[in-house]
Amino acid sequence: MPHLLINLPFIKKVQKVSYQLLYFCQVMKLQTLPKIITVALMVLCMQKTSVAQEKWSFQRCVDYALAHNIDIRQVEMDKRLAALRLKQAKWAQVPSVSGSVNSSLNNGRNINPATNVAENLSFFSSNFSVSAGVELFSWFKIRNQIKSYKKMEELNLMLLNRAQNDMGFNIANAFLQIILASETVKVNESQVRQAQAQLENTKKLVAAGSVSEANQADLEAQLARDSSTLITSKNNLVTSVLQIKALLNLDFETPFEPEIPGEIKNLPMLTLDQVAPEMVFSAALANHPLAKADQMRIESSEYDLKAAKAAMLPTISLFAGISSAYNSTTQQRVYDGTTTEVPIGFIKTTPQTEVYTTTQNFSSSKTPFGTQFDNNFGQNIGATLRIPLLNNWQLRGQVEQTRVQLEKNRLTFEGDKLTLRKDVYTAYANAETALDKYRNAIRIEESSAKAYDFATKRYNVGLLSSIEYLTTQTNLFKAQTDKLYALYDYIFKVKLLEFYRDQKITL
Known part of the structure; x- marks a missing residue:
């Protein structure tokens, strides 16, 4: 051990x-x-x-989650990818330039590049070229693609905002659960203290002979049950802390002490009149990132459709290039600085006179690389008109697919609007119900407190059995716990409506 x-x-x-x-x-x-x-x-x-x-306030939890939560970071990666795709689409407008070098070592029977005759020889050759091209006119296909990717970048920004807002709401819910668990622990601790005090008082009454030992046994059993409830409530608090640590992507061994507000009733809250369902829906439709993302997706599909249609029309491109070559067999004649007199005929004189001419003497040598590069240097420039006549209906099929995707995105937007309206009206109905439950829980607690006060007085003078007294006490603590749950349920429901309306939440 x-x-x-x-x-x-x-x-x-x-x-x-x-x-x-x-x-x-x-x-x-x-x-x-x-x-x-x-x-x-x-x-x-x-x-x-x-x-x-190391105390963690609600705002600190939100800031930490936005920086470390894995889901948020994945959405940020999607946003970066969308930005890179937009940048790549913009670079499609810039002329493309490419260069190539082709070198080879040839042996055996090959065409002699110098004489253009097939011979048995060995030589080394290289070809150099640089080419450039640019699409001059394509019926705005590239520009529509750029606009489409621009909308996709904005869409991913909206999705990032949605993920951040949802994370803030989830943190608020988890934070409220911690506060509720903490308040429940306080109530259960108070219950245990009262049970202990009542047990000590009952022991004195038993010693004095005022009440039977059965009352003491009943109170000891009640104290054990209350202690068990306290242990459960403390475990719920630990579980709530673990849940918020998971949202924060925080190591479970890291100390976490939440900064709990002094009075939960003083939290800034909207009244139900300020969160009427139709008003909340209108605000949510204008501010909700998902609704904006749906609109961005529709606009992106519209630009995709225009680009797909433009791909079926003729395009004009401009191209240009330069090239040169080198071959190891290429020879050049070089003047060696000497001359030779060569007879070319006779003059009819007496006697005959032979006539000579002077010629320069040359020798053959391998042509240097630089000389060959200059001699073989060439340029070209031109334009291309490309007309898509028949492409296995691939372009037309792409147009139809894009049109179907556009209609699908529009239907998605309509479906999301219906879901949003349903969620808002459901949240409002739940908030009304939660408020009624909270008001009723207040009345039950007040009645239970009065009943417990009367029961305590009667029990102390021996006019009430321990079973009846414990029943009254249990009813009071249950009423207090129910009131706590009703209060936090109402706060959560109102905060949900506030979240739909303003896309933010405060604690």
Whole structure:
């Protein structure tokens, strides 16, 4: 059993801290007990200070979730991809430039590039080229594609806003659950304290002979039940904290102390008159990111349809290029600086005179790379008219697919509007019901408190059995718990309407 205790995580952490403290004392030569105690107290104070700084307010939770939640980060990646696609579509307007180098080593019977005769020889050759092209006119196909991608970028921004708003709402719900769990723990702790006090008073009455021991046994059983309820409520609080840590993508071992408002009733809340369903729906339709995203998707599909239609029309393109070549067999004649006299005939004289002419002497050598590059350098420029006559109906099929997608996006928008209207009216009806339940819970608590007060007085003078007294006490605590749940349920329902109307939530 001791070995198992040593392996517990919190025991290991305590041992680690103690070992570090002992090592620090040895290094600082703090051998005396008072000095060690002083250092230990300093460490404890520092730990308390750090814990006090770890309180998490609602706004801090929202900010942390927006920066670390995995779902939010994935939507941000989608937005970045949409921005990159838009940038790529814009670059389609810029002329394309490409270059190529083709080199080869040839051996055997090949065409001699110098003589254009098939020979058995070995040579090295290279070809160089640079080409450029640009689409001059395509019936605004590229521009419509750019507009479509622009709308898709705005759509992804709306989806990011929706994910951020939903995350804020989920954080608010989880935060309210923590507050509710904390308040429930307080109620159950009060219940346990009252049960303990009543049990102590009953023990005195039993000792005095005023009541029977059965009353004491009943109160002890009630105290055990109340203690069990307290344990359950504390476990619910731990579970609520774990839920919000999961939303925050926060390590479960990280300390988390929520900053709970002093009085939940003082939270800024709208009245039901301020969140009438039709008014909320109109505001939600104008502000809801999903509705805006649907509109962006429709506009993007409209531009896609225009671009698909433009692809079926002729396009005009401009092209230009430069090229050159090199071959290792290419020879050139080089003057060696000498001349030779060559007889060309005779002059009819007596005697005959032979006539000579002077010729320059040349030798053959491999033509240098630079010379060949200059000699073979060429340029070209031209225009292309492309007319899509028959393309297996691929372009026409693309137009029809785009048209169907446009109609589908319009239907999606109409469906989302119907869903949004239904959700708003349902939320309003639930808020009205929650308000009625809360008002009724207040009346039940007041009546239960009066009944419990009367029952306590009668029980103390022996006019009421312990069973009847415990029943009255249980009814009171149940009424208090029901009131708490009704209050938080009403707050959540009103906050939901506030979220639909303003796309934000405050606590």
